[in-house]
Amino acid sequence: MEKQRGCSVSTRNQRLAAIHALARFIGERSPEHITWLTLVRSIPFKKISKPSMTYLDKREMDALLNAPNRNTPQGLRDHALLLFLYNSGARASEAANLTIADLDLGSPSSVILLGKGGKVRRCPLWPHTAGKLAALVVGRRADEPVFLNRQKQPITRFGICAVVKRSAQTASQKLPILSTKRISTHTIRHTTAVHLLRSGVDINTIRAWLGHVSLDTTHIYAEIDLEMKAKALAQCEVPASASDTIDNWSNNPEFMAFLKSL
Structure with missing residues (x-):
């Protein structure tokens, strides 16, 4: 059989879902293969980046x-x-x-x-x-x-x-x-x-x-x-002053001890 070329992520996931379903079907009828079938069903789906959703203001x-x-x-x-x-x-x-x-x-x-x-x-x-x-x-x-x-x-x-x-x-x-x-x-x-x-x-x-x-x-x-809302909030964010920098509170022993106790 000719080696199959690469397929899309969605096609791969659809085929894997069918394999998972078959493994579940066999596992319900053949308990002695349950360990192997569990391994088959543990194969993860490949993540797909979701397209951005378009809407109008x-x-x-x-x-x-x-x-x-x-x-x-x-x-x-x-x-x-x-x-x-x-x-x-x-x-x-x-x-x-x-x-x-x-x-x-x-x-x-x-x-x-x-x-x-x-x-x-x-x-x-x-x-x-x-x-x-x-x-x-x-x-x-x-x-x-x-x-x-x-x-x-x-x-x-x-x-x-x-x-x-x-x-x-x-x-x-x-x-x-x-x-x-x-x-x-x-x-x-x-x-x-x-x-x-x-x-x-x-x-x-x-x-x-x-x-x-x-x-x-x-x-x-x-x-x-x-x-x-987060983007809108970021636009009106009050800029931090020099006294509010990370160096200022990271050098505070009492505050660092409090963080470590959480």
Whole structure:
């Protein structure tokens, strides 16, 4: 057999996970091999550096929302779609599958989203979002999709991604910094989470809002926000005076004795 060339870290980890699962399966049925199988299962996964998460600040998000030309039917739909994605934090597939019956445009307004694994969640809608959606679906049947393409057919998640990409290109003409960011439907989803966190919404509520199964998935937003707070704090840090240097307290016998006693 030809020697296999190097594979990516993610592929390696996927194969190792399969080997771990096989070792566990054998161990449950062949106790005499448990020592050897334990060694197999102790082989660690290779660490992968996580890519940085892209999200938009308020000014950038506003520029994206204002990008569509609302003097045209397509622009009105694009604006309503972007506003809905930002308001709800919905995935592209969730927005594509949304029907008019899923909307409750009363007061207060809300939407029912069908997420991964058939998990259903309800998200509140701003009055502004509800108004734009109401204008978009007026006179249509409850079983129709909320968002349609130019052929009056249900928009696909690929079509939604194209709307976001097109709007980002338009917005970057007025706000050039947007051209340095890779903006997608998931970028808007990340933006929703970060903005909710900064508004004081607790992390568990954000987990339910986004439809995450585990709180561990949502915790990344808390880490991002803490990192930004630390950077902001560093900018306003009071510089140490000469009397506050390390040499000053490291030469203090009483203080050093206290540290050693900890």
